[in-house]
Amino acid sequence: MNLKLHALSLAFEDKRLLSNVDLTITQGDFVVIRGPSGSGKSSLLRLLNRLAEPASGQITIDDTPVSEVEVTGFRRRVGYVQQTPVMVSGTVFDNLTLPFGYASANTDAPSIEALKDLLDGYNLSDVDLDEDAEKLSVGQKQRVALIRTFLTRPEVILCDEPTSALDPDSREIVEAQLRRINREDRTTIILVTHLAFEAQDVVGRHFSLGEGRLEEAA
Numbered sequence: 001m002n003l004k005l006h007a008l009s010l011a012f013e014d015k016r017l018l019s020n021v022d023l024t025i026t027q028g029d030f031v032v033i034r035g036p037s038g039s040g041k042s043s044l045l046r047l048l049n050r051l052a053e054p055a056s057g058q059i060t061i062d063d064t065p066v067s068e069v070e071v072t073g074f075r076r077r078v079g080y081v082q083q084t085p086v087m088v089s090g091t092v093f094d095n096l097t098l099p100f101g102y103a104s105a106n107t108d109a110p111s112i113e114a115l116k117d118l119l120d121g122y123n124l125s126d127v128d129l130d131e132d133a134e135k136l137s138v139g140q141k142q143r144v145a146l147i148r149t150f151l152t153r154p155e156v157i158l159c160d161e162p163t164s165a166l167d168p169d170s171r172e173i174v175e176a177q178l179r180r181i182n183r184e185d186r187t188t189i190i191l192v193t194h195l196a197f198e199a200q201d202v203v204g205r206h207f208s209l210g211e212g213r214l215e216e217a218a
Helices: 041-048 071-077 092-103 112-121 138-151 168-185
Strands: 002-014 015-025 030-034 056-061 077-080 158-159 188-193 204-208 213-216
Touching: 002 041, 015 041, 015 213, 030 168, 041 158, 041 188, 071 077, 077 138, 092 112, 092 138, 112 138, 138 158, 138 168, 158 168, 168 188
Parallel strands: 030 188, 030 204, 077 158, 158 188
Antiparallel strands: 002 015, 002 056, 204 213
């Protein structure tokens, strides 16, 4: 999947968040966008996931305007991990297997043992599958939300501050998993953060966002 942003602009309450942003993202890119709080990073991801519409400009997917693409199918291909993790009422197991209960799911849910192994791999060995997901810490919810998204194997993953509530060890694990998925599966990663991202082993593209402008690092 190739995504292209052309002359994209967005304003909120008279504040210009994005101003004529141009960006081309090809399958397998690893894009890191840094910027301070309020600079429009989350808004950019919401536009890419079709949760918001630009004031002007256009987003295309494989040269087709996203406005002409069926939304459900599009969101199967573009996963979105929000800054504030969303847990549905129920257990950790319920949350991890949620996408596989939809009619649009094209694979079976992982086994209980596979899910336990995944939790262990994300430094969540202290979390039980039958635990109430809504009672997890923010950092635990972030990792559960990431695992849930990874399990559906989207072509593109949008990550909004995915390590902001994590301790250094857990943050390193998540960053390593993102690098692995990008490298091994050629999954496109678009990650926004106000933190430094340890980018070893990533042939990535780094941008800064501020005052409405998106600029690529040299």
